[in-house]
Amino acid sequence: MTDIPDRQTSGLGFVGQRVKRVEDERFLIGEGQFVADLNPKGVLHAAFLRSPFAHATLNSIDVSTAAALPGVARVFTAAELNAVTNSFPPLFMIEGLYTPLYKCMSEDKVRHIGDPVALVLAESRYIAEDALELIEVEYHELQATGTIDQALAPGREQLWDRADGNILGDISADFGDVATIFADADRVITRTFNCPRQTNQPMETRGSVVIVDPATGHLEIHNTSQAPHFLKWAVAGLLVNDGAFRNLSRFARNKDRRKAFSAAAKAFVSTNKQKLLEQDPAGQKSQMKKDMSFLRAQARMAMGLLASNDYPTVKAGDIGGAFGSKGSVSREDIALAAAARQLGTSVQWIEDRVENLLDGGQAREERFTVSLAVDNDGTLKGMKVDAVLDGGAYASFPVSAAVTVLLWKLYMPGPYDFKAFELNAKIVATNKGKVVPYRGPWANETWMRERMLDVVAKELDISAADIRLKNVIREENMPAAFLTGPTLDETMSVAKTLDRALEMVDFDQLEQDKAAAEARGHRLGLGISSYHEAAPGPPNFFSSAQPGSDMFLHEDGRAEIQADGRIVMYTSQSPHGQSHQTTYKQVAADEFGVAMEDIEIVWGDTDRTQFSFLGTGASRGGPLGAGVMRMTARELRNQVVKVAADMLEAAKEDIEIVNGNIHVVGVPTRGTTYADVAAKVASDQAVSTGPVFKEEMKYEGVGNGGWSVATHIAWVDIDLETGQVEIPRYLVVEDCGPIINPGIVDGQVRGGVAQGIGAVFYERHHYDDNANLLSTTYMDYLIPTAMEIPKIEIEHMETLTKGENDARGVGEGGMIGAPAALTNAVSDALGVDVLEQHLPPYRLLELAGIISS
Amino acid sequence: MSLPSATTPAGETLAINVTVNGTLLSLNVEPRHSLADVIREDISLTGTHLGCEHGVCGACTILLDGEPSRACLMLGVQADGADVVTIEGLANNDGTMHPVQQAMYEAMSFQCAFCTPGFLMSTIALLRDNPSPSEVEIREGLSGNLCRCTGYQSIVDGVETAIRLIASNSAGIDPVGEPT
Numbered sequence A: 001m002t003d004i005p006d007r008q009t010s011g012l013g014f015v016g017q018r019v020k021r022v023e024d025e026r027f028l029i030g031e032g033q034f035v036a037d038l039n040p041k042g043v044l045h046a047a048f049l050r051s052p053f054a055h056a057t058l059n060s061i062d063v064s065t066a067a068a069l070p071g072v073a074r075v076f077t078a079a080e081l082n083a084v085t086n087s088f089p090p091l092f093m094i095e096g097l098y099t100p101l102y103k104c105m106s107e108d109k110v111r112h113i114g115d116p117v118a119l120v121l122a123e124s125r126y127i128a129e130d131a132l133e134l135i136e137v138e139y140h141e142l143q144a145t146g147t148i149d150q151a152l153a154p155g156r157e158q159l160w161d162r163a164d165g166n167i168l169g170d171i172s173a174d175f176g177d178v179a180t181i182f183a184d185a186d187r188v189i190t191r192t193f194n195c196p197r198q199t200n201q202p203m204e205t206r207g208s209v210v211i212v213d214p215a216t217g218h219l220e221i222h223n224t225s226q227a228p229h230f231l232k233w234a235v236a237g238l239l240v241n242d243g244a245f246r247n248l249s250r251f252a253r254n255k256d257r258r259k260a261f262s263a264a265a266k267a268f269v270s271t272n273k274q275k276l277l278e279q280d281p282a283g284q285k286s287q288m289k290k291d292m293s294f295l296r297a298q299a300r301m302a303m304g305l306l307a308s309n310d311y312p313t314v315k316a317g318d319i320g321g322a323f324g325s326k327g328s329v330s331r332e333d334i335a336l337a338a339a340a341r342q343l344g345t346s347v348q349w350i351e352d353r354v355e356n357l358l359d360g361g362q363a364r365e366e367r368f369t370v371s372l373a374v375d376n377d378g379t380l381k382g383m384k385v386d387a388v389l390d391g392g393a394y395a396s397f398p399v400s401a402a403v404t405v406l407l408w409k410l411y412m413p414g415p416y417d418f419k420a421f422e423l424n425a426k427i428v429a430t431n432k433g434k435v436v437p438y439r440g441p442w443a444n445e446t447w448m449r450e451r452m453l454d455v456v457a458k459e460l461d462i463s464a465a466d467i468r469l470k471n472v473i474r475e476e477n478m479p480a481a482f483l484t485g486p487t488l489d490e491t492m493s494v495a496k497t498l499d500r501a502l503e504m505v506d507f508d509q510l511e512q513d514k515a516a517a518e519a520r521g522h523r524l525g526l527g528i529s530s531y532h533e534a535a536p537g538p539p540n541f542f543s544s545a546q547p548g549s550d551m552f553l554h555e556d557g558r559a560e561i562q563a564d565g566r567i568v569m570y571t572s573q574s575p576h577g578q579s580h581q582t583t584y585k586q587v588a589a590d591e592f593g594v595a596m597e598d599i600e601i602v603w604g605d606t607d608r609t610q611f612s613f614l615g616t617g618a619s620r621g622g623p624l625g626a627g628v629m630r631m632t633a634r635e636l637r638n639q640v641v642k643v644a645a646d647m648l649e650a651a652k653e654d655i656e657i658v659n660g661n662i663h664v665v666g667v668p669t670r671g672t673t674y675a676d677v678a679a680k681v682a683s684d685q686a687v688s689t690g691p692v693f694k695e696e697m698k699y700e701g702v703g704n705g706g707w708s709v710a711t712h713i714a715w716v717d718i719d720l721e722t723g724q725v726e727i728p729r730y731l732v733v734e735d736c737g738p739i740i741n742p743g744i745v746d747g748q749v750r751g752g753v754a755q756g757i758g759a760v761f762y763e764r765h766h767y768d769d770n771a772n773l774l775s776t777t778y779m780d781y782l783i784p785t786a787m788e789i790p791k792i793e794i795e796h797m798e799t800l801t802k803g804e805n806d807a808r809g810v811g812e813g814g815m816i817g818a819p820a821a822l823t824n825a826v827s828d829a830l831g832v833d834v835l836e837q838h839l840p841p842y843r844l845l846e847l848a849g850i851i852s853s
Numbered sequence B: 001m002s003l004p005s006a007t008t009p010a011g012e013t014l015a016i017n018v019t020v021n022g023t024l025l026s027l028n029v030e031p032r033h034s035l036a037d038v039i040r041e042d043i044s045l046t047g048t049h050l051g052c053e054h055g056v057c058g059a060c061t062i063l064l065d066g067e068p069s070r071a072c073l074m075l076g077v078q079a080d081g082a083d084v085v086t087i088e089g090l091a092n093n094d095g096t097m098h099p100v101q102q103a104m105y106e107a108m109s110f111q112c113a114f115c116t117p118g119f120l121m122s123t124i125a126l127l128r129d130n131p132s133p134s135e136v137e138i139r140e141g142l143s144g145n146l147c148r149c150t151g152y153q154s155i156v157d158g159v160e161t162a163i164r165l166i167a168s169n170s171a172g173i174d175p176v177g178e179p180t
């Protein structure tokens, strides 16, 4: 692509070093800019009235007393806001799935505790909450569905009239000759695994500040969004535009806008021609069979987009964590923007923790009945899985629970050489908060598969290590098309991490430690789990899940050099703890041959950055985000070198840049600088402001690797008297390619493992059978503290791939591997099959036979 | 003083005097406003964060007369006459970071940093009371603060780095938060 040698692997520069975080220069002195910190003068504060019932119809609502309270600017009922907004249409349609449409507020029926029915805007949050108390709502309570069993049972009250009972999706896939493989295997072993509900729980809740320009009505939305561009389009498309037809005809008459639009459409179609052709209409047909109205909703959204002359600007500043929960467009985001537009006044909603627990994003309540066809020597042959996913009440937008099922379809056989695989997955509706992606949204496939491997090993009387070693796909058999479609590449092999991890365990010592634990009235066990993760995946990964879907996955980048020589890089990522600023400066500084402080990174502002469907998510920040920064910087550097070569009367091949000094190799004293080159170009072009050099790029990640791989090994010590757990050792051997910044990668791995530890031993988002949420505070939803999370030992493999950007994603892996390693360790310690993911002390004592269940 | 009922609208305020980060302020605050809201809104010091507003996460921790306190669980009027230190008050007068801030920087302790103000305050109090805590004591000392991003190891590393930094400064920990 370029004639400049890759500095990435040269051992020079910032990449690969534990460079301190530039973000911390603000954060540590209290100068972060989180959404709640904006609090603009005169803003109205929002509070939502939320349903106290899990399932009910609304008979009446009276907001008059509330609206009369001094300090209250306006109370909107659901009906009022729904009238000026469009339905959320399904975006990912899959064969066998029906996605119910819904509005930003609930006016006829509420479907979970916390469902919003009215919105108060007042001078202060205190007054807004006072007003909530004065709203009179008459509900008629309906039978609620609180469990997967209830959702599967016929004849119950339905959440959605057009669904089959409460089943929304019935999705199947198979690979290989399942019937023959199962018939020929020595035996078939079956178990059912359950995982209860969890919630992402970033320390910062959701929030949105909508600033209205009094002169133009333009909305500037400051939001905790992982995907600001998607939010911008969603708001533009979901707010009903009063003058839509007038605007549409204006649009039709405006030659420039028409031209720009058709150019953009043409560009999109030509870039994605192949992918558009690949698109499978089966998903649309499934949706149409149940409900045609999405066509109207999509059309209205499209018309909203065409007819509006002015899309909002979305700005995401500092974000206090998300773990997937802030990638969706919240119903509250739309309600708030609609309210701001109606009132012509700036408004803000800072979610409180109770609201966040009610509906800030929930995940992983799933059940799997898995059958493995195996031979007596431990050879794994086939896998059949019946899965049910509890999707809650409303589908999150745009990435719904259905995407988890698509990913299960690709991942479930994991890094093992199965010959056949069949998945039947149901998505059910229950009266609970919405399901969002949570750090490795598909991760329970790893949990149940790795747990099942231990079950099988025990039945066949072989070790947990041996069954994995025997079946893991090894480099010598790659590259290979994985059973479910995507390509596996030898440069990133799970087998290597498994071998290395096992080397790091002293199994003789383990036996002694187990005996010592027993002597103390404890039990000690060891658990292994291995997985591969598409981060970002080989080029055919997403199209294997859903043909054509990879067209959403470009990552664009832009780089500029200003007239004064400043280098500015624009990313479409929306960082929320991953330290993008630091790592992208490292990458770009190395390419430009300058110091990190010479690079400015711009993110989060839709007026300044390029479109991205996903923003930050799916472990893309390293491989794609940093990848496009690197490529863009490299191209821009080439532009500068060309000019500098002329200025220095040298060949561009002879130019090097060291510490910002652009010079002929070996002649640093006769150098020039970015500022000089920029000044020269500016004076030639008579440009005084704006960039003098500019480069824009699209990037999909190149090369056929794209896998992050790891093996986790956990040691768990259980006190049989109290059920208390200790984790004396936790080992992660991971390979995410060459590391940009080990301090940051270690943090990602540890943070993920900590959430896995939380899920297994502490956290349960507990709804009762009537779908009442019992864990509405941090006294009930237990997030582990520094006392519960041990030191986590990390071994990096750093294999180079064949791509242009070797870095692989690492954000999700910790959470993917941990639940399996931990529950396997518990099973080993107690000598029982562990069939559930959540194991608080009382449950451990039950499993140990100390107390009865 | 009688607190207004839950539905009493805004308007009524009480005068308090409070020292914040070394500056004595006279404020008129609404009696029902939490200390956290007074700090964040009335004084515009937004470095103190609100993660749960029910006393568990510790993000709102400040030093009140030197003691780490949850600003979300107190009313602003209760701080009348008190000395408050927030994250903004930690840096030295010359603008350089407090040794605990410096140490957390070196250790790359945080990610999203929403929890950071609370951890800094708790660490300062911990090290003032026990200048050389063991790892277990550090973990115990920080167990009133939740961090969802880091798995805590980097924060523990930060505290250990702070111990070394402070010891090498020999002057000991800055007595931030002590009444002046």
Ligand code: FES
Pocket (backbone or CB within 6 Å): B049, B050, B051, B052, B053, B054, B055, B056, B057, B058, B059, B060, B061, B070, B071, B072, B073
């Ligand atoms: S905000 Fe005060 S403890 Fe969480």
Ligand code: FES
Pocket (backbone or CB within 6 Å): A203, A320, A321, A577, B110, B111, B112, B113, B114, B115, B116, B146, B147, B148, B149, B150
């Ligand atoms: S760094 Fe994100 S909560 Fe601690």
